[in-house]
Amino acid sequence: MSELATLSRKTDFPGLLTSEGAPWYYLDTAATAQKPQAVIDAMSRALGRDYATVHRGVYGRSAHMTLAYEAARRRVAQFIGAGSENEIVFVRGATEAINLVASSWGMTRLTAGDRIVLSTLEHHSNIVPWQMVAERTGAVIDVCPLTEDHRIDLGALEAMLTPRTKLVSLAHVSNVLGSVLDARTAADLAHSVGAKILLDGCQAAPRMTLDMAALDCDFYAFSGHKLYGPTGIGVLWAREDILDAMPPYQGGGAMIEKVSFEGTTYAPPPQRFEAGTPMITEAIALHAAIDYVDAIGPDALFAHEAALAAQLREELRRTNAVTLFGPEESAGIVSFALEGVHPHDLGTILDEENVAIRAGHHCAQPLMEHLGVPATARASFGLYSDENDIAALMRGIERTRRIFG
Incomplete structure (x- = not known):
């Protein structure tokens, strides 16, 4: 045993x-991890005796929940070795994280003839958003093949990169095969032609020590429910300078600085990308899940x-x-x-x-x-x-x- x-x-x-x-x-x-009792208890408390909205209320319980919500953001940053909590955007899951990058960064940075590199083993969530961007911008998708033992072929990746390659988006761990990408080498290859790299970390985050500085990627996405936390929450990490240059993904409350009918100015990241009332209780439960995993x-x-x-x-x-x-x-x-x-x-x-x-x-x-x-x-x-x-x-x-x- x-x-x-x-x-x-x-x-x-x-x-x-x-x-x-x-x-x-x-x-x-x-597909989804079972939840330890500690996560269930954290979610129950947050939905019950501690429940209130965040960021807006001036009453005590709202302030308490705001502190707990932002503490969850700091905990995620610590867990993945982020440079700052401002690099952590809470989303509904990795699917939304990739769609956010595709819609905000991809739609404003990619033009006709630019290349996007994916691999044969990608999850649909790391294929379809880029197909949508390619259809709208005229960018072209290149598909990196696999080795005989079903790993992403980094030799083939190197050969297909050109100065027109603007993004490489790959699974850190395959959800079907369990094959582990040499992520740092992939990042170095992407950066050698000036491309950005996004890593789908859904299967890596629950079972690997993560360090964004060591990986040297530009975007990293994962879902909370695979990390023994609840559904309905995920994380997009991106370097602070990249997030700062990206336009909003959705409009609404919380992501604004000032609104008038003459025009609107937006809050800095990560709030710029978190329109509406956030997933408060889910973030708190994710914090508990990370504590549980980190203790082991x-x-x-x-x-x-x-x-x-x-x-x-x-x-x-x-x-x-x-x-x-x-x-x-x-x-x-x-x-x-x-x-x-x-x-x-x-x-x-x-x-x-x-x-x-x-x-x-x-x-x-x-x-x-x-x-x-x-x-x-x-x-x-x-x-x-x-x-x-x-x-x-x-x-x-x-x-x-x-x-x-």
């Missing part, structure tokens, strides 16, 4: 039991989940009817196909065994086309996962083979 089990008990996560009180073998953390240590989480992924790959490899995708060294994510069984059928049968996996294209249809399959089954681990989850999955796979055999 992993040493991590002594640091984080399954009993911290009330969602890991069925309604009858039986164990639920949850292997879909890459992201490096320990990565080692724990990578070890489980390696063990699962080894057990699946013994099953001759299984095809594995992605590199041997995976950040806690294993995608596979069971011969003669559609992933949706496998997922349905596993559900009968109280095993939860993800089955489908994982919002990565271009990658599925590259792999030559319509869908995969994906098992993804979290800090609460252990060998019992693997054993339950393998029992379910054997039952599925008997049914379809």
Whole structure:
């Protein structure tokens, strides 16, 4: 049993039991993580006895909530090694973060003939916003291929960069394959031609130590719900000088300095990009989630989940009817196909065994086309996962083979 089990008990996560009180073998953390009781309690307090709006109220509870909300921003900045809390923009999730960059930075900086580089393994949220920008500006999207073991091919990236390349936007960790990008090398390559680089950190933030200065990227996006926090909140980090030069993404309250019918002036970042009443309780709960993860240590989480992924790959490899995708060294994510069984059928049968996996294209249809399959089954681990989850999955796979055999 992993040493991590002594640091984080399954009993911290009330969602890991069925309604009858039986164990639920949850292997879909890459989609969304279960929440520790500490996060649930923080959210409950914020919605209950502490609840008030922020920034505007002159009464005591509003001031208290404002302090808590901004404390969450500072905590995020500390967690990812940001240079300043002013570099942290709260958004609804990584999808909105990327759309913000595409709409604000992309629509004002890209022109006809400029190049945007993505990779074959990107999530749709890191493809579609750039397609929309390209359609409106005349920019062109280049697609970086993968290596034979399904990593982003940095040699190919270097070869395709030109002075017309203005943006490189890549997944730090693949949500399908678990492959880890050498992000600093990618950043150095992008900067060598004067391009900016955006990293989709949804799968990296919950399981890797982050340091924006060390990564030397320009934009970084991740979602709170994959980091053991609530849905409805995410983070866009960008260097302060870049944010300062970007126009607002949405208009409304809180993002203004002064409004008149003759014209409006805007607040400085990050407030400029947070129109309307913000996600107050979600930010406070995200703060609690980061405290929980940080107490264990992201490096320990990565080692724990990578070890489980390696063990699962080894057990699946013994099953001759299984095809594995992605590199041997995976950040806690294993995608596979069971011969003669559609992933949706496998997922349905596993559900009968109280095993939860993800089955489908994982919002990565271009990658599925590259792999030559319509869908995969994906098992993804979290800090609460252990060998019992693997054993339950393998029992379910054997039952599925008997049914379809």
